[in-house]
Amino acid sequence: MAALDGLPPLRDVINRHGLDARKALGQNFLLDLNLTQKIARTAGPLDGVTVFEVGPGPGGLTRAILALGAKKVVAIERDPRCLPALQEISDHYPGRLSVIEGDALKINFAALAAEPPIRIIANLPYNVGTQLLLNWLLPSAWPPFWQSMTLMFQKEVGQRIVARADDNHYGRLGVICGWRTEAHMAFDVPPQAFTPPPKVTSTVVHMTPRAHPQECDVSKLETVTQAAFGQRRKMLRQSLKSIGGEALLARAGIDPQRRAETLSIDEFVTIADHLADGGRTNSITSPSATTFESDIAKDLDHS
């Protein structure tokens, strides 16, 4: 059955261009155009909007975004095998799709943001998803270049992004995301919706930037959350010992007997504000996903 946009069905596109999915590139394709439209619609009205998409693959989500009226899509794809398929979409929507072949981790997205408003929509490759999210979340300039982000993650990552105090999934990712954004999980996507199916359920997360997040030095917030959640079952006076312990907590007005998972995001920011410059455990200056990922890797299957 032909697709509504007049382009060939995605399964034909994949067969014709020999796009057998490669695990190393996190390739789990969405072939159901109703589902890709549902993801694109979660981003809100797209008329007049420039969309940045990471990993268009054979172009299912790209087609939905264009069909819903985005002014332009800038898509970054690492796999050169996908380029001919994307060229067909570009020919179908003249002047509205530009594809950059390359690694999204090396792209300066802010420098590409010439035509606002900009929204980011992506079915992310899971192996780089958290790092990309942090790159978009943690620039020193705020508000950021993007107006919203609508991103597919493994469900466990989505749960960590939206988690708040006293939630089992609450941790460093929840603090960083909640500090700067309003985030919610829009809907789950079962494994069988993908080709090939991953082992885990996925979820679409929609995030908008907070206009005025509490002022905070990102590297200090990183230091405090790393120490606190590194020993999440211990009292803060113990888990924060190496960065100031009881004295730091007294300055911040936080009960030293509390545990990390009970602290609100505002309370973490308050502790970070009272952290002396010399009180850091290390010299983190640009936050990396490595430690976030090791936090969550335990129970995630990067399938």
Ligand code: SAM
């Ligand atoms: N958007 C398509 C869909 O929904 O069917 C494909 C999504 S698939 C989960 C992830 C895509 O990201 C693949 O096309 C893969 O080649 C691409 N990719 C993987 N690593 C990348 C990177 N570092 N930079 C850009 N694209 C990447």
